[in-house]
Amino acid sequence: MKRADIVGIFKKDKPRVKSTLRQFYGVVWANIKIMFAYKSWMIMDLLSTVASVVMYYFVGLQVDPLTLSQSGWGTSYLAFSLIGVATSNYLWSCLTRLSHSIQHEIRGGTLETIAVTPVNMLTFFIGQTVRGYLVSLIFLIGVFVVGIAGLGVQFVTTPSSLMATLVVFILMLISNQGLGLVAAGIIMVHKRGDPVAFMVASMNEFLAGVLYPLEMLKVFPLLQMISMIFPYTYALDGMRRALILGASLADAGVLADVVMLSAFSVLLAPIGFVVLNWGYRTIRVNGSTSSY
Amino acid sequence: MKLEEIIKFLSERVPRTDVGVLEKVRAFVIRDFKTWWTYRLWVLLDITGALTSVATYYFVSRIVTPTALVNAGYTADFLTFTVIGISFQHYVWSSVSSLSEAIRDEQYDGTMETILSSRTNFRVFLLGESVFRFLVGSYFLIASLVMGLIIGARFNLTLGSALSAAVLTALLIASHMVVGVLGAGAILKLKQGDPIVWAFTWLTQLFSGVLYPLGLLPEYLQWIGAAFPLTYSLDGLRRCLMNGEDLTSMAILGDAAKLVVFILVMLPISLWVFKMAYDSTRREGALGQY
Numbered sequence: 201m202k203r204a205d206i207v208g209i210f211k212k213d214k215p216r217v218k219s220t221l222r223q224f225y226g227v228v229w230a231n232i233k234i235m236f237a238y239k240s241w242m243i244m245d246l247l248s249t250v251a252s253v254v255m256y257y258f259v260g261l262q263v264d265p266l267t268l269s270q271s272g273w274g275t276s277y278l279a280f281s282l283i284g285v286a287t288s289n290y291l292w293s294c295l296t297r298l299s300h301s302i303q304h305e306i307r308g309g310t311l312e313t314i315a316v317t318p319v320n321m322l323t324f325f326i327g328q329t330v331r332g333y334l335v336s337l338i339f340l341i342g343v344f345v346v347g348i349a350g351l352g353v354q355f356v357t358t359p360s361s362l363m364a365t366l367v368v369f370i371l372m373l374i375s376n377q378g379l380g381l382v383a384a385g386i387i388m389v390h391k392r393g394d395p396v397a398f399m400v401a402s403m404n405e406f407l408a409g410v411l412y413p414l415e416m417l418k419v420f421p422l423l424q425m426i427s428m429i430f431p432y433t434y435a436l437d438g439m440r441r442a443l444i445l446g447a448s449l450a451d452a453g454v455l456a457d458v459v460m461l462s463a464f465s466v467l468l469a470p471i472g473f474v475v476l477n478w479g480y481r482t483i484r485v486n487g488s489t490s491s492y
Numbered sequence: 493m494k495l496e497e498i499i500k501f502l503s504e505r506v507p508r509t510d511v512g513v514l515e516k517v518r519a520f521v522i523r524d525f526k527t528w529w530t531y532r533l534w535v536l537l538d539i540t541g542a543l544t545s546v547a548t549y550y551f552v553s554r555i556v557t558p559t560a561l562v563n564a565g566y567t568a569d570f571l572t573f574t575v576i577g578i579s580f581q582h583y584v585w586s587s588v589s590s591l592s593e594a595i596r597d598e599q600y601d602g603t604m605e606t607i608l609s610s611r612t613n614f615r616v617f618l619l620g621e622s623v624f625r626f627l628v629g630s631y632f633l634i635a636s637l638v639m640g641l642i643i644g645a646r647f648n649l650t651l652g653s654a655l656s657a658a659v660l661t662a663l664l665i666a667s668h669m670v671v672g673v674l675g676a677g678a679i680l681k682l683k684q685g686d687p688i689v690w691a692f693t694w695l696t697q698l699f700s701g702v703l704y705p706l707g708l709l710p711e712y713l714q715w716i717g718a719a720f721p722l723t724y725s726l727d728g729l730r731r732c733l734m735n736g737e738d739l740t741s742m743a744i745l746g747d748a749a750k751l752v753v754f755i756l757v758m759l760p761i762s763l764w765v766f767k768m769a770y771d772s773t774r775r776e777g778a779l780g781q782y
Contacts, residue, residue, distance in 0.1 A: 244691075260560075261560065277555070399537060402545075413555070442548070
């Protein structure tokens with residue numbers, strides 16, 4: 201190839217992709233390809249997810265089924281904890297994936313590069329978030345497969361209970377994503393760590409009843425009150441009602457959870473977008489899109 | 493200044509001060525403390541995370557029957573059992589994984605090559621990188637145990653059992669420094685991910701009896717647990733801190749002996765593995781690559 205040909209290639213003005221949908225697809229697909237490049241890491245992650253389920257199988261052997269059933273959640277601690285462990289891990293990885301990838305892009309100096317291209321940054325952030333949901337879904341499904349097929353956990357899987365689970369699950373993601381966006385906005389400015397996501401995950405694990413029935417918090421009214429300010433508490437309650445007790449969307453308990461989750465979604469999602477926008481504007485104004 | 497003078501100035505051999513190992517380790521600790529203390533919010537969040545994970549098991553202990561613990565030879569107290577398990581597992585995990593992270597950060601920031609091209613050799617470098625991590629881990633360990641005490645864990649402490657627990661903790665640290673060095677060697681070569689720390693973390697959680705006595709595992713899985721120093725450390729520490737036994741007990745003596753054997757066998761191997769990874773990375777000129 202002659203020098204003039206090479207110069208000609210660089211001079212050629214290639215039409216840029218303007219469609220938001222194509223950009224969104226590009227962000228999701230590019231990141232999924234990167235993830236599949238680390239196959240051994242994916243296998244290791246999958247194995248540790250499986251290990252976390254098996255661990256609670258052995259913990260469950262020590263649980264008194266009578267005490268558990270008195271809390272109204274049946275007699276299988278594994279079924280009870282599986283929903284908690286699987287969804288809390290899923291939520292944790294979804295919430296942190298956006299902020300971690302922003303942190304990674306800033307450190308690698310690629311956020312600035314993306315910011316100067318015609319890619320819409322909102323599309324970029326939403327693409328990163330959706331990629332997080334899809335990737336973590338592999339692990340979530342893995343956990344349920346191990347629990348149900350490998351360890352014999354039995355859930356109520358009528359169409360109405362599955363529908364209720366799906367609705368509560370989607371509302372769980374929407375309501376918590378507001379917090380994920382807040383975390384991402386803060387991390388862009390402060391660069392290090394992920395304090396918001398860490399705090400939410402710790403409190404979820406402690407107070408939302410991931411490993412124990414929430415009824416036990418009744419003896420500590422202050423803790424019980426704090427647990428009520430986390431949307432995950434309602435999501436977990438709703439999913440357990442559906443999958444363990446077979447409740448449908450018409451069930452008063454599930455309905456109350458759905459209402460609360462919808463309220464959290466309406467409240468937190470706009471706050472999340474405002475903080476994300478603030479973070480992005482701040483680093484652009486400060487010129488710190490690639491400093492860490 | 494003329495060119496000749498600059499060349500002469502740069503050619504001059506300035507005698508280096510031979511700094512002792514202890515002095516260097518102290519410098520590493522001060523440096524790491526300063527970095528750690530810059531992120532005070534994280535110090536607070538980390539401690540909150542450690543404490544809430546202990547507190548969670550207060551509620552789990554309300555639905556557990558202690559039969560399996562009694563069968564395994566421990567006192568019937570699930571809360572104390574898990575407080576010890578979680579606190580010490582978190583202690584070794586955070587110390588071991590943060591060593592790999594530190595190596596990774598040094599590579600990322602390009603400071604590793606600088607340090608290792610000075611007169612600090614890799615053994616001192618590893619020791620220096622490890623000490624502060626274990627000190628911070630100790631701070632979290634004590635906080636978790638105190639938290640356990642507040643929420644109702646009961647430790648059966650006599651002078652003998654406390655001293656024996658101290659000996660076992662020292663062996664626990666030494667044996668896990670070995671694991672940390674292996675992980676550091678792996679990260680030096682692989683750059684992304686650390687299979688040693690990863691395997692160590694999830695395998696010990698599952699097979700070392702952090703949340704349940706090993707007797708609950710099928711026999712073939714108990715064999716896997718026997719390969720990890722945390723298994724012996726936790727068993728010995730629980731016998732000391734829950735049952736009030738000391739090193740005169742055959743079970744604790746057995747645990748201590750196995751830890752000593754692990755250290756004696758694995759220390760030279762892990763140093764050799766690290767040296768191989770280090771030399772190979774140096775030859776490739778990739779110490780500063782990430």
